[in-house]
Amino acid sequence: xxxxxxxxxxxxxxxxxxxxxxxxxxxxxxxxxxxxxxxxxxxxxxxxxxxxxxxxxxxxxxxxxxxxxxxxxxxxxxxxxxxxxxxxxxxxxxxxxxxxxxxxxxxxxxxxxxxxxxxxxxxxxxxxxxxxxxxxxxxxxxxxxxxxxxxxxxxxxxxxxxxxxxxxxxxxxxxxxxxxxxxxxxxxxxxxxxxxxxxxxxxxxxxxxxxxxxxxxxxxxxxxxxxxxxxxxxxxxxxxxxxxxxxxxxxxxxxxxxxxxxxxxxxxxxxxxxxxxxxxxxxxxxxxxxxxxxxxxxxxxxxxxxxxxxxxxxxxxxxxxxxxxxxxxxxxxxxxxxxxxxxxxxxxxxxxxxxxxxxxxxxxxxxxxxxxxxxxxxxxxxxxxxxxxxxxxxxxxxxxxxxxxxxxxx
Amino acid sequence: xxxxxxxxxxxxxxxxxxxxxxxxxxxxxxxxxxxxxxxxxxxxxxxxxxxxxxxxxxxxxxxxxxxxxxxxxxxxxxxxxxxxxxxxxxxxxxxxxxxxxxxxxxxxxxxxxxxxxxxxxxxxxxxxxxxxxxxxxxxxxxxxxxxxxxxxxxxxxxxxxxxxxxxxxxxxxxxxxxxxxxxxxxxxxxxxxxxxxxxxxxxxxxxxxxxxxxxxxxxxxxxxxxxxxxxxxxxxxxxxxxxxxxxxxxxxxxxxxxxxxxxxxxxxxxxxxxxxxxxxxxxxxxxxxxxxxxxxxxxxxxxxxxxxxxxxxxxxxxxxxxxxxxxxxxxxxxxxxxxxxxxxxxxxxxxxxxxxxxxxxxxxxxxxxxxxxxxxxxxxxxxxxxxxxxxxxxxxxxxxxxxxxxx
Numbered sequence: 001x002x003x004x005x006x007x008x009x010x011x012x013x014x015x016x017x018x019x020x021x022x023x024x025x026x027x028x029x030x031x032x033x034x035x036x037x038x039x040x041x042x043x044x045x046x047x048x049x050x051x052x053x054x055x056x057x058x059x060x061x062x063x064x065x066x067x068x069x070x071x072x073x074x075x076x077x078x079x080x081x082x083x084x085x086x087x088x089x090x091x092x093x094x095x096x097x098x099x100x101x102x103x104x105x106x107x108x109x110x111x112x113x114x115x116x117x118x119x120x121x122x123x124x125x126x127x128x129x130x131x132x133x134x135x136x137x138x139x140x141x142x143x144x145x146x147x148x149x150x151x152x153x154x155x156x157x158x159x160x161x162x163x164x165x166x167x168x169x170x171x172x173x174x175x176x177x178x179x180x181x182x183x184x185x186x187x188x189x190x191x192x193x194x195x196x197x198x199x200x201x202x203x204x205x206x207x208x209x210x211x212x213x214x215x216x217x218x219x220x221x222x223x224x225x226x227x228x229x230x231x232x233x234x235x236x237x238x239x240x241x242x243x244x245x246x247x248x249x250x251x252x253x254x255x256x257x258x259x260x261x262x263x264x265x266x267x268x269x270x271x272x273x274x275x276x277x278x279x280x281x282x283x284x285x286x287x288x289x290x291x292x293x294x295x296x297x298x299x300x301x302x303x304x305x306x307x308x309x310x311x312x313x314x315x316x317x318x319x320x321x322x323x324x325x326x327x328x329x330x331x332x333x334x335x336x337x338x339x340x341x342x343x344x345x346x347x348x349x350x351x352x353x354x355x356x357x358x359x360x361x362x363x364x365x366x367x368x369x370x371x372x373x374x375x376x377x378x379x380x381x382x383x384x385x386x387x388x389x390x391x392x393x394x395x396x397x398x399x400x401x402x403x404x405x406x407x408x409x410x
Numbered sequence: 411x412x413x414x415x416x417x418x419x420x421x422x423x424x425x426x427x428x429x430x431x432x433x434x435x436x437x438x439x440x441x442x443x444x445x446x447x448x449x450x451x452x453x454x455x456x457x458x459x460x461x462x463x464x465x466x467x468x469x470x471x472x473x474x475x476x477x478x479x480x481x482x483x484x485x486x487x488x489x490x491x492x493x494x495x496x497x498x499x500x501x502x503x504x505x506x507x508x509x510x511x512x513x514x515x516x517x518x519x520x521x522x523x524x525x526x527x528x529x530x531x532x533x534x535x536x537x538x539x540x541x542x543x544x545x546x547x548x549x550x551x552x553x554x555x556x557x558x559x560x561x562x563x564x565x566x567x568x569x570x571x572x573x574x575x576x577x578x579x580x581x582x583x584x585x586x587x588x589x590x591x592x593x594x595x596x597x598x599x600x601x602x603x604x605x606x607x608x609x610x611x612x613x614x615x616x617x618x619x620x621x622x623x624x625x626x627x628x629x630x631x632x633x634x635x636x637x638x639x640x641x642x643x644x645x646x647x648x649x650x651x652x653x654x655x656x657x658x659x660x661x662x663x664x665x666x667x668x669x670x671x672x673x674x675x676x677x678x679x680x681x682x683x684x685x686x687x688x689x690x691x692x693x694x695x696x697x698x699x700x701x702x703x704x705x706x707x708x709x710x711x712x713x714x715x716x717x718x719x720x721x722x723x724x725x726x727x728x729x730x731x732x733x734x735x736x737x738x739x740x741x742x743x744x745x746x747x748x749x750x751x752x753x754x755x756x757x758x759x760x761x762x763x764x765x766x767x768x769x770x771x772x773x774x775x776x777x778x779x780x781x782x783x784x785x786x787x788x789x790x791x792x793x794x795x796x797x798x799x800x801x802x803x804x805x806x807x808x809x810x811x812x813x814x815x816x817x
Contacts, residue, residue, distance in 0.1 A: 016696055024689040031682055068565050070518075100520050102512035102577065108480045109579040110510045111521020111606060155477045167577070173517025175577070191664070191767050192602060196521075256601075259760035263770070267448065271679060274440045275686050281433040282690035289426060289697050348671065356664055356671070358765050 003310075007317035014290065021286040022326050028279045029330025029383050032272050033376050034337035034369070038346065039268060041370030042363075043261050047250065049127045050361040053188070055253040056094065056219030057228070058235065063246050065216060066253065071099050072171060074214035075245060080238065081218060087234050089226030092125050094118060094219040097205040101168030103198060105156035112152065112198045114166055116205025116215070119145075125221055128188040136184025138201060146180040147199035150187040155195070158182050166198065170210040178208050189362040260359025276386065283390040287319060291394040298398055299406025308399040315398055319391030323384035331380045341369035412718075416725040423698065427730065430694040434734035434790060435741065437687045441786050442742025445676060446776035447749055452672060453777045455768035456635070457537075458600040459665055460658045463607075465504070465535045465629030466638050468661060469494075469645070472654045474626055475661060478508060480581060483624035488650060491531070494630065499641050501631040502534035507615050508626050511578030511586070513558075513608060515566040522562060522606045524578065526615030526625075535631040538596050538609065545570040545594030553614045556590040560597040561605035568592055574608075578618065586618040599762040600769040668766035680786055684793045691727070691797035699723060699801040706805050707813025720806040727798030731791040739787050749776035 011018045051057050060080070065073040074097070081093045097116035102109055119138045123129050129137065129147075138145035148158060158164060160182055167177045180200065188194055206212045220235070222228065232247065239245050251258040291298075298311055345368040356363040420427045460466050468475065469489060474482040486505060494503045507526035512519050529548040533539050539547040539557065548555050556574060558566075568574065572592045580586040590610060598604055616622055632638055638657035646655045659666035699706075706719055753775040763770045 016700075017693060020689060020693040020696065024686060024693070027689065028686050031685075035682075070565065102510070102521055104579050106583075108478075108510075111512065111523065113521075155479070157477070157479075167512060169512075169514065169517065169519040175512075175514075175519070192764075255761050256764055259772075260763045260765065262760060263763060267444070270440075270444055271683070274437060274444070274683055277440075278433050278437050278683070278686045278690065281429055281436070282686070282693065285426060285429040285433070285690065286693060288429070292425075293701065356667055356766055359763055 003314055003317045004321070006314055007321050010290075010294075010314070010318055011321060017286060017290065018322070021283060021322060022329065024279055024282045025322065025326030025383060025387065026329035026333060028275050029327060029380055030333030030337060032275060032379055033331065033334025034341065035268065035272075036375055036379070037334070037338040037369040037372055038341055038367055039265060040372040040375070041342065041368045043265070044370055045364060045368065046257065046261070046359070046361050049364075050254060050257045050359075051219075051250045052125050052221060053128050053361070054219070054257075055096075055217055055250065057222045057226075057250050058220040058231070058247060059250070059253045060218040060220070060235075060239070060245050060247050061216065061253075063244055066248065069098060069216075071097075071169075071209065071216065074209070074211055074216050075242070076213045077215055077218055080242070083238055084218070084220060084235055087231060089223050089231055090220060091223045091226075092121050092221040094121055094125065094221070095202050095215040096217040096219060097202055097209065097215050098217070099168050099205055099209055101166050103152070103156060103164055103166050105158055105162075105164045107157045108155060110152060110155055110196070112166065112196050114168060114198050114200060114205055114208070116200055116202035119201055122199070128186055128193075132184055132186050138183050138199060141201060142203040142207060143201060144179060144181045144204070145183040145200065147184050147186055148182050149194040149197040150185050151191070151194040152196060152198070153182065153185045160184075166208070168208060170208075172210070176208060176210070178204075190357045190360065254360065257359040257361060264358075276383070279383065280386050280390050283319070283322065283387050284393060286322075287315070287391050287394040288397070290318075291315065291398045295398075295401060295406045298401050299403045299408075302401065302403040303407065308401075311401075312395040312399045315395040316388060316391050319387050319395075320384070323387030326387065327380040327384045330383070331376060334376060338369045338371060341367075342371070345369075412722060412725055413729075416722060416729055419698070419702075419722075419726055420729060426694060426698070430690060431730060431734050431737075433690050434687055434730065434794070435738040437683050438734060438738030438786050438790050439741040439745060441680060441683055442739065442783055443745040443749065443776070444679075445782040445786070446742075446746035446778065447774050448672070448676070449779045449782055450749070450753075450775040450777045451770050452669060454599075454771045454773075454775070455765055456658070456665065456669070458598065458603075458769040458771075459662045459767060460635060461537050461631075462541070462598050462600060463536060463538070463603060464658060464661050466632040466635045467630040467642055467645075467655060467657045468627050469630070469649065469653060469655050470627040472652055475654075475656055478626075480509065480579075480619070480621075483507070483621060483626055484653070485623055486625060489628060489653070491628070494628070497645075499632055499634065499637070501633055502531065503631075504528055504531035504535040504629050505612065505625045506532075506627050506629060507612055507619070507621065507624065509578050509586075509615060509619055511576050513562070513566065514575040514577070515568045515572060518566045520562055520565050520606070522558075522608050524576065524608050524610055524615060526610050526612040528612050532609075532629075535629045538598060538603065538607075539594070541596045541598045542594045543597040545592070547594060548609065548611060552593065553611050554588075554590050555593040555611065557594040557596055557609040558592055559604035559607050560595050561601075562608070563592070563595045565605070570595065576618065580618065580620045582620045584620070586620070588614075588618050590614075598769075599771045601762065601764055662767050664766040665768050676782075676785070680789055684789055687790075688793040688797045691730070691794050692800065695723065695727060695798045695801040696804075698726075699805045702805075703808065703813050706808055707810050707815075710808065710810040711814065716806040716808075719808075720802045723802035723805050724795060724798055727794045727802075728791070731794035734794075735787050735790050738790065739783055742783065742786070746776045746778060746782075749774060750778065 756772040
């Protein structure tokens with residue numbers, strides 16, 4: 001306790017220096033926490049929109065399908081979809097078919113990805129369809145309704161209600177053509193999708209393929225608070241009867257998105273590393289200065305009979321105090337910034353157009369933070385520990401002082 | 411005299427100066443390295459859109475790039491390629507015809523883009539034929555040869571010498587149907603190119619589409635891609651009516667935005683790092699001023715003017731800034747050079763990432779860009795002067811008598 005009081009008093013003897021050092025520690029913690037929480041929020045929203053438009057938090061495929069997405073590798077889900085959607089925490093289960101093909105209008109032809117789905121569920125879940133009027137959404141059943149990407153619609157010079165022909169390969173390799181009718185158009189902001197997606201009812205797509213019961217993917221969308229591990233277990237149990245099927249997480253099914261996030265976060269970590277390095281050097285510098293200018297004083301303390309480890313302990317306590325106060329102030333600032341960035345967000349619309357694509361999802365130009373308390377705590381304690389570590393060299397120096405020489409110092 | 415004094419003052423407390431210097435050097439050198447690597451990613455991304463596919467600039471009939479309408483063609487005689495290449499800014503020009511169709515091999519079929527090229531000219535504009543994983547580039551004599559992307563080849567289960575069946579819609583409304591032989595397989599890392607692009611002979615595609623003597627666009631390679639926009643404007647005036655010249659920024663607006671956004675985030679990054687560094691410098695200079703109060707008092711009583719004192723402290727800061735700039739920028743250069751020459755291959759850990767309509771390759775590879783050195787260097791000087799400003803002010807405002815007594 002005495003150590004603590006002494007350290008506290010020592011710190012405030014040179015108020016300005018302590019305040020500047022504290023500012024350096026606190027500001028860097030604030031910045032890192034705010035930057036991390038901002039990315040955390042942005043990634044979470046990217047993942048959420050990505051999985052809803054894409055293959056779900058979890059998805060089920062026939063073994064080998066993910067490697068080349070060979071349309072031959074379909075499966076009959078039987079009542080798997082109904083069983084999974086009964087599990088707690090599952091928001092929706094979407095069956096999908098993906099069939100590469102050629103779309104022809106009277107004017108032109110384009111390569112497309114004919115996607116079969118369950119229209120009502122897709123409309124509820126898929127964020128790309130949020131702005132689509134309900135009257136434009138394709139209807140349930142084996143109908144000719146098709147939802148067409150906006151670029152494709154323009155390039156083929158289609159019209160609402162207009163007809164176009166889709167040609168694709170059946171299971172045995174024969175080419176089959178089918179007439180479809182434009183029910184609506186949608187814009188995702190992702191070039192590849194707007195240029196190539198044609199959405200139809202799953203039964204129509206399966207029939208065109210020549211395997212009426214088959215699908216390629218079951219996309220499982222989870223509720224926000226879902227217990228993913230428990231669900232993995234449960235769904236794995238359900239899949240016991242289907243040895244040819246595999247369950248994968250979105251990181252595997254949408255490697256593009258997962259890798260984009262990993263790369264982005266790695267870049268951020270590098271910047272964090274530099275900041276921490278600079279702060280550490282700063283703390284060493286301050287403590288060293290404060291040791292150097294107190295050498296005569298230390299000489300007196302030692303001459304009065306204090307062992308050198310007490311001196312070192314006092315210095316380490318000073319560093320610890322600096323670290324703890326800096327950590328508290330910094331975390332307070334970081335929380336404040338996170339709170340603001342969560343409510344108000346960071347608006348980038350001035351710099352980027354509204355549809356910047358990253359890792360296969362549209363990047364929301366208003367970035368919003370989210371709380372990652374565990375990381376915030378970890379970072380705060382980490383910096384605090386670094387302050388202690390930084391004190392090691394100055395403390396060692398102080399411990400080696402010989403009393404007589406020190407008192408002669410000035 | 412001022413300079414010597416400042417130097418000596420810095421050297422008096424060597425350890426402190428060196429520690430502060432090391433923080434400044436570390437921040438600037440690592441920052442320069444990071445910026446070089448980030449710029450490298452953007453360079454890869456830009457190349458995936460331009461040098462691998464579009465070219466830096468494209469001339470086409472007005473509106474063609476909007477909808478890629480099969481019928482918006484023009485004749486080779488409308489625009490003379492030699493005249494274009496005579497301009498010093500333009501390195502090469504290549505004519506192209508484009509179509510979309512279904513490509514089949516045995517029982518597998520995939521949709522793809524057919525790009526009809528003049529192999530000799532195309533190789534000077536875009537680099538796809540240099541990215542061959544297998545096989546060889548197209549030759550002028552071999553009219554039914556084709557180069558296909560690696561992803562497409564894998565999906566179709568086809569190899570060099572394999573036969574492709576092409577199905578598309580011709581200009582006269584008939585179904586265009588013909589055979590091609592795979593001569594080469596390219597791997598560029600770009601999703602679209604590797605999975606859905608087939609390079610074929612211009613003459614062959616003209617026949618298939620029943621579009622004799624027609625082309626859709628002329629792709630250009632420039633010496634200075636970042637100066638494409640002004641050149642596009644001047645070039646547009648020299649062309650016949652009904653044509654448009656689009657630079658890569660018009661063709662890939664997302665990418666232009668992404669690069670503009672990067673320019674902003676670069677400034678933010680530099681700002682954040684230097685804020686931390688600046689606080690360190692501020693601390694050091696306050697300390698060094700405070701412990702010399704008595705000395706300043708003595709100098710002032712000997713007739714040194716306050717502005718001279720201020721100048722002295724600022725010169726010390728400037729010297730620190732200059733030293734760290736010198737060491738920081740040169741070690742930054744060295745690190746960037748290393749990352750440019752050697753780099754780090756990440757393809758075992760991550761796949762290519764699509765970003766803003768282009769592709770970021772899974773590698774860390776730095777490029778040299780002047781701003782990446784200039785901005786950190788300039789700001790380093792500014793921040794050291796700024797951080798020394800308060801301490802300098804304080805030193806200049808001292809009253810000689812009190813200062814002497816204080817020490």
